[in-house]
Amino acid sequence: MSMSTATDSVDDPTRGLAQEFDADDNDDIEEAINGMDASGSAKKKKKKKKPKKKKVEQSDPPRIPLSKIYTDGIYPEGEVQPYKDDNVWRTTSEEKRYIERTIDQDPEETYQSIRKGAEVHRLVRQHARKHIRPGKSLKEIAEDIEDGVRALVEENGLEAGIAFPTGLNLNDCAAHYSPKASDTTVISQGDVLKVDFGVHVKGRILDSAFTMNFEPTYDKLLEAVKAATDAGIREAGIDARLGEIAGVIQETMESYEVEVNGKVYPVKTIENLSGHSIKPYQIHGDKSILLVNNDDPRKMEEGEYYAVETFGSTGRGRIIEGGDCSHFAKKVDAPKVPLRLTTAKSLLNTINKNFGTLTFTQRYLDRIGESRYILALNHLVSQGIVEEYPPLFDQPGSMTAQFEHTILLRPTAKEVVSRGDDY
Structure with missing residues (x-):
């Protein structure tokens, strides 16, 4: 499809366009007309503003990271x-x-x-x-x-x-x-x-x-x-x-x-x-x-x-x-001593993995699936590894x-x- 010449649009800036489109192209004709100013020149397209990102609001109770x-x-x-x-x-x-x-x-x-x-x-x-x-x-x-x-x-x-x-x-x-x-x-x-x-x-x-x-x-x-x-x-x-x-x-x-x-x-x-x-x-x-x-x-x-x-x-x-x-907390300078209780060894591994030298409580041990740990915890305390x-x-x-x-x-x-x- 060729573009219309300048002479086609002297009297009517839309005439040449209308001749170039078939009857089924009415929507395209209207879009082309709306895209021109009074002199027949193409209007500058306005840039669409990008929608602002919606600020994430904190929940109540606060649970959003x-x-x-x-x-x-x-x-x-x-x-x-x-x-x-x-x-x-x-x-x-x-x-x-x-x-x-x-x-x-x-x-x-x-x-x-x-x-x-x-x-x-x-x-x-x-x-x-x-x-x-x-x-x-x-x-x-x-x-x-x-x-x-x-x-x-x-x-x-x-x-x-x-x-x-x-x-x-x-x-x-x-x-x-x-x-x-x-x-x-x-x-x-x-x-x-x-x-x-x-x-x-x-x-x-x-x-x-x-x-x-x-x-x-x-x-x-x-x-x-x-x-x-x-x-x-x-x-x-x-x-x-x-x-x-x-x-x-x-x-x-x-x-x-x-x-x-x-x-x-x-x-x-x-x-x-x-x-x-x-x-x-x-x-x-x-x-x-x-x-x-x-x-x-x-x-x-x-x-x-x-x-x-x-x-x-x-x-x-x-x-x-x-x-x-x-x-309770594992001591920063905890001694390396042999542990005679297998449960104490296992509990110490759990403490090292989850808390390191951070302070913890029994509820935290319960939460991560530990059970029947009281004897093992007491043993770690008695060996000077964990502080009360x-x-x-x-x-x-x-x-x-x-x-x-x-x-x-x-x-x-x-x-x-x-x-x-x-x-």
């Missing part, structure tokens, strides 16, 4: 605080900024792994805080939190998952209690509940905790502990001395008091608990931030990251171990509270990775 939402692998930054005093220069140092960019752009490095864990923590705790109420069982709360973490982080053995058992510590119990499968404990209106859970991505652990109460009697206790944790974070930084940070924590905490039934109780810092540095696959590193003034001269260093956590109490301010143990972490209690009748954040000591600034709108 974060990789489906943050498809570029870049996760939200936490709260950034400048360093104090002698370290202010780091903010504008080109050398330090270059080092930081290099780390930030490497997916195998610390930042994105911890930030992913932090976003998981924020979303899961946001849901948990809405649904933890009197009448809920500890087991139900723990499983809801752990299901959320597993789904969002896409649990995959030692690549990603839960960093340690969900701590649900009531009243005088300050730490290290996680419900067993048979636990029937239900929250009451007057309870003070510490919720402590962690997420790991490639062994990089995000550790954060908060406290909830359901009537106002112990509001001041929670306020004191939160203020002490925030004070510890403000004091933390490269070259900050661990002993001096502890002194500020204690001073802040013990400036509060709580009135209960007409009696005033000073808020005491729990002296034998501490914050701590974190290492890959190791929740407690080799540095501790005690909560009472001391002369520890060691300093925080660039590149380290810490769990800054504080505990306050209306009791004696000192905890002791008690109750059935629910937290029993629940920690202040005196009966007292109330304890905890707040905790993970901080990164970046080359240019301090990042409170786990900070959220709630605490």
Whole structure:
């Protein structure tokens, strides 16, 4: 089919076209006419806009993997605080900024792994805080939190998952209690509940905790502990001395008091608990931030990251171990000793494969199909291969509270990775 000549369309720009098409080609004629302007010239085709990708919304309860939402692998930054005093220069140092960019752009490095864990923590705790109420069982709360973490982080053995058992510590119990499968404990209106859970991505652990109460009697206790944790974070930084940070924590905490039934109780810092540095696959590193003034001269260093956590109490301010143990971890420096029990050898293989040196609980062993493991677990403990972490209690009748954040000591600034709108 030849094109019409220019002379065919002098009087009527469509005449030549009409002559060239058969009667059956009416649709094509109309399309050609519509494609011309008044002078008979072809109109420029408008480019069709590509439809925008629909943003994936998180479900409630949160169960959509974060990789489906943050498809570029870049996760939200936490709260950034400048360093104090002698370290202010780091903010504008080109050398330090270059080092930081290099780390930030490497997916195998610390930042994105911890930030992913932090976003998981924020979303899961946001849901948990809405649904933890009197009448809920500890087991139900723990499983809801752990299901959320597993789904969002896409649990995959030692690549990603839960960093340690969900701590649900009531009243005088300050730490290290996680419900067993048979636990029937239900929250009451007057309870003070510490919720402590962690997420790991490639062994990089995000550790954060908060406290909830359901009537106002112990509001001041929670306020004191939160203020002490925030004070510890403000004091933390490269070259900050661990002993001096502890002194500020204690001073802040013990400036509060709580009135209960007409009696005033000073808020005491729990002296034998501490914050701590974190290492890959190791929740407690080799540095501790005690909560009472001391002369520890060691300093925080660039590149380290810490769990800054504080505990306050209306009791004696000192905890002791008690109750059935629910937290276990293979020791980082576990001895290589011959195991006489075949079941212990098998259980150790399971621990190495699924947890490495991460902390676990009996419910996690149940979940992966282990059974009749108590004797084997006790044997691993007695041989010094696995460490027990029993629940920690202040005196009966007292109330304890905890707040905790993970901080990164970046080359240019301090990042409170786990900070959220709630605490």
